[in-house]
Amino acid sequence: MDFLPREQIINALQEPLQSYISKYGIDDIGIFEEEGQDNQYYMGYTVKKLGKTYHIHSPYTKNDNGGLAPVKNEWTVETDEPQKDDRRGFNDLDQAFREI
Numbered sequence: 001m002d003f004l005p006r007e008q009i010i011n012a013l014q015e016p017l018q019s020y021i022s023k024y025g026i027d028d029i030g031i032f033e034e035e036g037q038d039n040q041y042y043m044g045y046t047v048k049k050l051g052k053t054y055h056i057h058s059p060y061t062k063n064d065n066g067g068l069a070p071v072k073n074e075w076t077v078e079t080d081e082p083q084k085d086d087r088r089g090f091n092d093l094d095q096a097f098r099e100i
Contacts, residue, residue: 003067006033009043009060024097025049032057041068044075049100053080056096 010031017029028048032055035041044057055078059071075090077099090096 001061001069003063003065003069006066006068009068013043013045020045020047020097024100026097035062039063042076043068047097047100052100054078054100056093056100 010033013031020026020029026047026049030046032044032046033042034055034057036059039062041060041062042057043060044055047054047056056075057078058073058075060068061071062068073091074088075093075096077087077090077096079086087099090099
């Protein structure tokens with residue numbers, strides 16, 4: 001498993017931000033990161049569109065040095081609406097963005 005520095009992953013996520021705004025009609029977008037239990041870590045985007053906020057993220061494993069490695073190439077879409085379930089299993093980011 002190849003572990004990358006957190007900053008390298010953030011830079012890769014930031015690079016296409018402006019194109020996502022244009023392509024998907026997003027109002028605002030930023031980087032999302034959340035530490036899970038044990039060595040789990042989630043990275044992706046916080047997206048605002050049509051007055052709603054979504055977290056689109058992928059799972060990573062974190063090592064003792066703070067490096068991150070993708071667990072699988074799968075994206076999850078979470079909404080801030082408590083009554084809505086997370087939508088999982090998107091094979092690519094394009095699918096996840098089209099879902100919102």
